[in-house]
Amino acid sequence: MSTIFISDLHLHPARPRLVKLFEKFLNSLPKNAQALYILGDFFEAWVGADDPDYSAIAELLKNTAKKIPLYFMPGNRDFLINEAYMNSLGINFLPDPTLITLYGRKILLAHGDGLCTQDKSYQRYRRIVRIPILQKIFLALPLSFRKKVARKLRQDSQTQFQQNPKKRYQEIDKNTAIKLITQYQADLIIHGHIHKAGIDWLNPGQNQIERVVLGDWHDDLGSVLVINEDELNLIPFIKDSLMNDPAI
Ligand SMILES: [Mn+2]
Numbered sequence: 001m002s003t004i005f006i007s008d009l010h011l012h013p014a015r016p017r018l019v020k021l022f023e024k025f026l027n028s029l030p031k032n033a034q035a036l037y038i039l040g041d042f043f044e045a046w047v048g049a050d051d052p053d054y055s056a057i058a059e060l061l062k063n064t065a066k067k068i069p070l071y072f073m074p075g076n077r078d079f080l081i082n083e084a085y086m087n088s089l090g091i092n093f094l095p096d097p098t099l100i101t102l103y104g105r106k107i108l109l110a111h112g113d114g115l116c117t118q119d120k121s122y123q124r125y126r127r128i129v130r131i132p133i134l135q136k137i138f139l140a141l142p143l144s145f146r147k148k149v150a151r152k153l154r155q156d157s158q159t160q161f162q163q164n165p166k167k168r169y170q171e172i173d174k175n176t177a178i179k180l181i182t183q184y185q186a187d188l189i190i191h192g193h194i195h196k197a198g199i200d201w202l203n204p205g206q207n208q209i210e211r212v213v214l215g216d217w218h219d220d221l222g223s224v225l226v227i228n229e230d231e232l233n234l235i236p237f238i239k240d241s242l243m244n245d246p247a248i
Contacts, residue, residue, distance in 0.1 A: 003033065005037045010044045017220065018217060034068075035069040037109065041078060072094060082135070187208075189212070
């Protein structure tokens, strides 16, 4: 038995090769996989279920959820996704963060943007845009307006990154993460967001907390975490390689 984790695909119909790669990944899920977890930034910029740009991609998820239990945690690119919409697709919604127990391990799941607490102005913005009533009001506005707002936010953050390239894909605040993980009494955290795939220790030497950072996806390269009773493996996904990977 194994459990699969992915994040940061940034899927959009304007990137057909990436969408194709994701389809291939779905078709090559190992037979013994018991669940698929998506930890945010699955969509490039999600502004409502009525956006036709994402209907085909949402359909892929819906069909996958008929075959394997699917769990979805929104990221900063798809934070408007709510539980009702996910349930309508047959998908389990996960708030950020969520604690799960898997193969005897207590694992904290997060997208990762909430752990970047050095960026005070982003955290302020994040708190506001996650207020349910504000989300409800925004989602009731015309689609063309919502898409315009998303474009504007994207442009603003691009400009910000151009002025300050270090801010892009900045490391999380490890002390914030350690505090949170300790609160939840977990011994492993899995997150994405920072686009630097890897497995490391958050606090080497002391009560060791293991961390997996899921990687972002590119047109010809995905990043997949496979967990089973014995081990964690962060595996690059290239075309249809997942099934044949000896690590699984
Ligand atoms: Mn993100």
